[in-house]
Amino acid sequence: REAREAFVTLATNDTYALGCLVLGNSLRRVGTTRQLVVMVSEGVSESMRQQLAGLFNQTISVNVLDSSDTCNLELLGRPDLSVTFTKFHCWRLTQFQKCVFLDADTLVIRNIDDLFDREELSAAPDAGWPDCFNSGVFVYVPSDETYRNLLALAVTSGSFDGGDQGLLNLFFKSWATEDIKKHLPFTYNVVSQAFYSYLPAFKQFYDDIKVVHFIGAVKPWHHSYNSASRTVTPLPNTGHSQEFLQFWWDIFMDKVQQSLD
Ligand code: UDP
Ligand code: MN
Numbered sequence: 680r681e682a683r684e685a686f687v688t689l690a691t692n693d694t695y696a697l698g699c700l701v702l703g704n705s706l707r708r709v710g711t712t713r714q715l716v717v718m719v720s721e722g723v724s725e726s727m728r729q730q731l732a733g734l735f736n737q738t739i740s741v742n743v744l745d746s747s748d749t750c751n752l753e754l755l756g757r758p759d760l761s762v763t764f765t766k767f768h769c770w771r772l773t774q775f776q777k778c779v780f781l782d783a784d785t786l787v788i789r790n791i792d793d794l795f796d797r798e799e800l801s802a803a804p805d806a807g808w809p810d811c812f813n814s815g816v817f818v819y820v821p822s823d824e825t826y827r828n829l830l831a832l833a834v835t836s837g838s839f840d841g842g843d844q845g846l847l848n849l850f851f852k853s854w855a856t857e858d859i860k861k862h863l864p865f866t867y868n869v870v871s872q873a874f875y876s877y878l879p880a881f882k883q884f885y886d887d888i889k890v891v892h893f894i895g896a897v898k899p900w901h902h903s904y905n906s907a908s909r910t911v912t913p914l915p916n917t918g919h920s921q922e923f924l925q926f927w928w929d930i931f932m933d934k935v936q937q938s939l940d
Contacts, residue, residue: 683776684795685714685736687769688783691762692722696731697900697935698783701927703734704934705787712792714775718768730938741768764833766843770819770826782815784893786927791867791889794818800851801861803868805844806876810855814844815892816868870894874920881920891923899927906932 686706690696699717706715715735719728721742732738769780779794781787794801799820802812819825829850838845848854854861865873866887871894874881893899897917902924904911911928913919 680776681712682714683774685716685772685775685778686711687716687718687772687778687780689718689741689766689769689780690723690727690731690783691720691765693724693727694898694900695783696723696727697931698898700730700734700935701899701930702781702783702785702787703731704930707734708930709787709790711790713779713795716772716775716778718765720765730935733938739768739772741765762842764830766814767826767829767833770821770829771823773821773823775821777818777820780814780817780819781890782892784898785815785868786891786893786899786923786930787889788891788923788926789889794863794867797863798861800847800854801863802854803863803865806865806870806873811844811848812851812854812862813868813870813892813894814842814847815870815894816863816890817847818863866890868892871920872918875918891920893919893924893927899924900931902928904928904932 688699688702690699696719703715703717714737716737716739717731717735718739718741719731720740728738769778772778777795779791797818800817802814802817805811805813829846832850833846836849839849866884866889868890869888870892895917897914897919899919902911902914902919909932911921911924913921913924
């Protein structure tokens, strides 16, 4: 069973690929028994693909503008949806029975293999609007039919936030009310703002945190790192916890940086 279940992430360029490398190492560190898969598009360089191949069980090329797919042709007129579209490729990994998608800007702190006991579509509430799920961490079942239906909805409705999260929340719209088992605990996708918006809860539940998600324009790799003192200094007003940023950078320096050019 375990061979047919995978953690899946995505990079469309070499910068996000660095996030994938840290994420993959964080999953190995907690001893996952599942496969690791990274989807890459044409913006990821050959040398970076080789780095990814040394860590992930499979590196899968996805083509944003694949003319052999009729749904894709319709999307050619909607360039705003191209990144959205790229994440949806995860539904095409039908060699797997169940998967967990993780954004490249997530960091796994504790083992989360229990997520494979959940059903599609399981995800944690979004801190900004808790009746929507955050699409940085979700459990899903690969299916070509679901993929086609998602693209069809993208063409007819578009995404209300311009990203994948808006469209996925339209598609899986019963998530908010239908089945509480599909609500992952917030500890499976702790977004960075939670650290300052509800600090007492952050302290109280700190030991339960399983996945940290560095949402927003500033990503862990943007902060300044001092290699002499081996510490990261967070940029102001990002809400990123120094502690988890430091953890991201520790993994980056120990496991990733040495093997890059
Ligand atoms: N992504 C990517 N290239 C981009 C933007 C996004 O590969 O230029 C992928 C990456 O896996 C990323 C995910 O899409 O984690 C979602 O984007 P992001 O994490 O930046 O959105 P946020 O979580 O901040 O809303
Ligand atoms: Mn993200």
